[in-house]
Amino acid sequence: MRISELSSATGVAVPSIKYYLREGLLPPGELTSANQASYDDTHAQRLRLIRALLDVGGLPIATAKEVLAAIDTQGLPLTWVFGVAQHAISDASLYEPVEGETNGTRAVRDLVAERGWHVSPENPGMHGAARVLDTYRGVGHPELAHIWEGYADAAELIATADLASVARQTDVEAMSETVVVGTILGDALVASLRRMAQEHVSNQQFPAPTKD
Amino acid sequence: MRISELSSATGVAVPSIKYYLREGLLPPGELTSANQASYDDTHAQRLRLIRALLDVGGLPIATAKEVLAAIDTQGLPLTWVFGVAQHAISDASLYEPVEGETNGTRAVRDLVAERGWHVSPENPGMHGAARVLDTYRGVGHPELAHIWEGYADAAELIATADLASVARQTDVEAMSETVVVGTILGDALVASLRRMAQEHVSNQQFPAPTKD
Incomplete structure (x- = not known):
């Protein structure tokens, strides 16, 4: 799925997803063109875990x-x-x-x-x-x-x-x-x-x- | 005691004490002149409690x-x-x-x-x-x-x-x-x-x- 679909699937805003990618919390997707990547369910799962650690666990990035x-x-x-x-x-x-x-x-x-x-x-x-x-x-x-x-x-x-x-x-x-x-x-x-x-x-x- | 002595007695820096006074966490001292106030042991005790709540309890101000x-x-x-x-x-x-x-x-x-x-x-x-x-x-x-x-x-x-x-x-x-x-x-x-x-x-x- 594309980053916008990953956002819909998890309820995490696209700029936040990009931030987690930049910071290395979320592994990169598979490049499908020069400026587009594809993500799968493991990314969605990881995103939910990231939000749980930050929001409910209160951890710093x-x-x-x-x-x-x-x-x-x-x-x-x-x-x-x-x-x-x-x-x-x-x-x-x-x-x-x-x-x-x-x-x-x-x-x-x-x-x-x-x-x-x-x-x-x-x-x-x-x-x-x-x-x-x-x-x-x-x-x-x-x-x-x-x-x-x-x-x-x-x-x-x-x-x-x-x-x-x-x-x-x-x-x-x-x-x-x-x-x-x-x-x-x-x-x-x-x-x-x-x-x-x-x-x-x-x-x-x-x-x-x-x-x- | 003066604010500098209150600072020595508690180990809390003077600018922090002034901040807690401004924010209303610490009650004002007794004015002894136009720009000087006197503090007592209740202020020292309260300062220690403020620092415990902020530093060990992790509370926001x-x-x-x-x-x-x-x-x-x-x-x-x-x-x-x-x-x-x-x-x-x-x-x-x-x-x-x-x-x-x-x-x-x-x-x-x-x-x-x-x-x-x-x-x-x-x-x-x-x-x-x-x-x-x-x-x-x-x-x-x-x-x-x-x-x-x-x-x-x-x-x-x-x-x-x-x-x-x-x-x-x-x-x-x-x-x-x-x-x-x-x-x-x-x-x-x-x-x-x-x-x-x-x-x-x-x-x-x-x-x-x-x-x-």
Whole structure:
């Protein structure tokens, strides 16, 4: 199909498609003349994935490009794909290494030891968790750090569900895509469910007064 | 203290402090002469909160302003503060209402009914969850929707921990701040712990080969 048909099929405007081609997010079509190319369903599929990563995942273009490259690289170990997806987040500064020893880094190390988690020091979550705990303290709310045992239980449930979805895939390329889509969009799903559950638990614990 | 001292005390540059004053995020200091104002510890505390919301929470300026206004409004019911915090997220488009009836909106409604959750249709999480489920399907990975039962269990654990931290507060202003800080930064903490737990569960299920 032509670029205008690719646009109709996916709902993505032609100038945006041209931008993704220029930036290398979308592979080029097959040239049918000097200034015309033909696209197929794999392009439509890739375009939908690009929009999902940018719009729902909130990724910057450069990060989306890295993530797509990880999916496309043949023979990349699945742990690498996980690593790329784990670092990809709209606000990457959250996961930058925390400098030195802080209350947060100590608390994270203690949690890992208590739970017997096998986590490498390079895991971006180690830095992100330490940064949030230090920020709780910095804004005068260290009491918020007490609740994170419940969060850690929740994280184990989420990760177990995540790995089950990966294990269900049979071919490696589909696995890579599942890892990327599930990790990046999964954060938004967890945040959404958390807001729903907050309202429910709040209603249970502080029920609105009823008339007799 | 003078603005330069406020800057030293908080590590926030003077031009940034002036910007937050202009935008109404930081209340003005007490005028000590025609062009000089004096600031106190409440300003330092507020500046740290502003930076936490912007840098760690990833909020845009306008959203941070709304959130701080909710904390400052005397006598605002706590459910309202929860509502403001629930909507505040770096990528607000995630929570915009999903138009019409979709696979995602049906799945979310079914989950709420099965779990007996008391959640209003206006809860931003209802739209966010439906949007992510529709996106999974749109990018050809509807199998990812099967794992969200585990996510819902996790969300209940997280929300229970969240409400416990609020109930532990005694004065209402501290409660409002706990709701805001805990809801907004808590997403980053959950995402971080999820990445740690993913590595741990992955190591358990797919252990690296060892030499004999």
